[in-house]
Amino acid sequence: MFFYLQDFLTKKSPQKVRLLTAPQDFSTLVILSVSTQNIRxxxxxxxxPAGSLILSAAxxxxxxxxxxxxxxxxxxxxxxxxxxxxxxxTDYHLSAESVACADALGLPVFELPWDYRFADIQQEVLNCxxxxxxxxxTDLQSSLLRLYFDxxxxxxxxxxxxxxxxxxxCITLPDGTVLAKSADYTQPQENEFSLDISLNDVTMGCFRCQDAGSIPEALLPELSQTLCFPLSLWFHRQSVVNLTKASLKNDFVWDLATQNYVSYDEMIYNGSLFKFDLQRPYTCLLCKAVSGPGSQPDLSVWQRDVIRLNLHETKIISELKSQLHLSIMFYSHFPNYIFYLxxxxxxxxxxxxxxxxAEQYFFSDLTDLHLCWGISESGLSSGNFSELYNHASLALHYAVHSKTGQRIYTYEDTRQARIISLLSEDATLKSEAFDLMGQLSSYGDSSNIQLFETLVTYIDNNFNVSKTAKKLYIHRQSLLYRLSKIEELTGMSLKSSSDLFLLSVYARIFSGY
Structure with a gap:
């Protein structure tokens, strides 16, 4: 790492370079730079600069x-x-008093021939x-590579x-978790030298060292280039192991959900290898990341998220488990996810x-997307993973295609939706629904009064005027005016239970739920 004074002296003729002060061990005296100074x-x-070899003429x-x-x-x-x-x-000799002064300071002083060119010496020292x-x-990087391949x-x-x-x-994860440290490393300090260790443009870890002031400042940029690649190999090796484990777990959960197996007893055994207990009851949650209307998602963000999930899935799931005190089985194939909770x-x-x-840990950086969730009923017994998956899939379908903005559907929500879906197959009933609800929907285009939204909110709040007005952030009298307008346009009474039933059915057929 260092160029020592003894190295410089061995390059010069001993007959021409004369030591004026007392002899020292110059093999440990570091030269970090060279400068020319005038005594006048x-x-x-x-x-x-500290560690400088000073050249001076008098x-x-x-x-x-x-x-x-x-x-x-x-x-x-x-x-x-x-x-x-x-x-x-050339006949002049430095006085004994001046030499004694340098000796007292521990400063080595040498005399050079007058014909020595300082420019040549400076270039030589800098090159050395x-x-x-x-x-x-080179030695540091080679030694690290030998360690890795061994x-x-x-x-x-x-x-x-x-x-x-x-x-x-020490070397840490990005969150500061220490993976390895030297015996003399203490607690992290503010003035530490740190270097991000990256793999495929993803920060995998951080190298940190204390007392970095003892390292030549000019060496630090080279040190970054020297350490980053070989240290990343350890993370690459671990990431390969993690990705293989994640892939095997992924395949296992997918086979469990789709009932792609011969023996359930064998699945129980294989699950135990991943520390999955299939004899517990679970709820299936499906998640899908979808783009909003008219948006153009940045696919590079999606890809980065895939990498991040694959590399940190074990850590993320572990944190969720510890926070919720629950067992979680997880499958990912972006933009689709399966969770058994x-x-x-x-x-x-x-x-x-x-x-x-999950949205906070997994999807916080997917700003161009929104998430839809389908939730099965809670499994009361073990072994019904495929049925739970199918029910969650149905709920997710309604969440993805909802026109009301609702993005979380349960299997119980789909019961009513399935009835509405069957009713929508009747052409006459569907035509009636679109004629009546279309009038309410188009009314807002000219008046800015959203009558269809008002009707849906009124239905969702069990026909309660106070709750509906509060939900819409309007005055009670304004709501009563809107409800009167709905009756006028539809020819139906909001005081009639049969008319309210028909309006509810028509509204759900019109909205797709």
């Missing part, structure tokens, strides 16, 4: 001695690695620094990176909670 242009602290005059000592003090304060100075007067970094990043773990990879960078490291002992509030959480 003090101060220099703001112009000398006339070689006695009156410069105080300047040399001040120069050494400022170079040391800036964190310079060493100073190389040359004198125009870059070569050292390239060797380091089937080593992600923990082994973290230990290697931590050892080579000499800093505490375990029935608790009492009530069905868990179904609405599940739908709310």
């Amino acid at each position: 242009e003090l101060p220099i602290q703001d112009f000398v 006339m070689g005059e006695a009156e410069e001695e105080p300047l040399h000592r001040q120069f050494f003090k400022e170079a040391s304060a800036a964190g310079a690695a060493a100073v190389f100075v040359k004198f125009k007067d 620094i870059q070569s050292a970094r390239t060797r380091f990043t 089937a080593k773990t992600l923990q082994d990879a973290v230990d290697l990176v931590s050892r080579m960078l000499e800093v505490p490291c 375990e029935n608790p002992d009492k009530g069905d509030s868990h179904i609405r909670r599940f739908i709310e959480k």
Whole structure:
């Protein structure tokens, strides 16, 4: 990773480069940069990077001695690695007092021949620094690849990176869950260096290291390129395992729903391998992501969602299970989804909670789509998965094709819908419904008073005037006016139970439910 002062000295002729200060171990003295400074242009602290090799030229005059000592003090304060100075007067020698000053500061000082070109030295040092970094990043990447192909773990990879960078490291999931960390890694810190680990443009994890200040800043961009690919291989290997498991679970749930199996006892056994208990009662929920009227969904968003679901399905389902304290079986084939939700002992509030959480976890980024749900009855016994699926499919059909905006249908909702569907097959009855309801629907085109919507809301609220007015956000008198207008256009009385029955049937035939 580093270019050391000893490396530089070995490239120069020992007869021409003379050490003026006391000998040190230069094999551990890091050179991070090189700069040229003039002793007559003090101060220099703001112009000398830490770890810099300073090149300086002087006339070689006695009156410069105080300047040399001040120069050494400022170079040391800036964190310079060493100073190389040359004198125009080749017979001049740095005073013992100035040398002692540099020794006291621990700053190595060397003398170069006057004919040495600083530009050549600068270029050579910069090339050596870059070569050292390239060797380091190449060695680091090669070592990681060897670990991967030797089937080593992600923990082994973290230990290697931590050892080579000499800093505490860890690798986490995007949500911060730690997958592996070095022994000296503590709690996450705000000033950590972090690197996203991506696979197919999907962020799979994050590499983090502490004490990154000890890593040369110029190395950080190269470090990102060096680490991202080999570390992503571990995630790729795990994603292949996860995708294979998800595919097997998908196939299992689909076969269960469509009764595509020979022996149910064998399905019970296979389900136990996935930790599915088929001897519990379940409710089947079907979900379909559909585009709204006139919208043009971004298919790339759909594709990203498929990737996200496949890669994180286990985690998402696990979170839902822990929050709802229920067993869940799951199938996905975008844009269609099957969920078998375990029935608790009492009530069905868990179904609405599940739908709310599922939409939040699975579908929050599908802004161009809306979701339709079909819900079967609650299974009172085990083993009726195919029947539950068929009933949920019927409910989903009505949710997808609903003209009322209702996007969640239960199997119980379809009972009335099935009756209306049969009645709609009668051409005379259908014609009567469209004639009467068509008048109400078209009335709003010219007056902005939605009489058909008013009638449907009135029916849905059990013919209660107060509830209907509140639902429509209008005054009670305004509603009474609308109801009177409905009676006028249809020739039916809203006080007659038989007329109310016919209006309800006509409205549902007209709306497709």
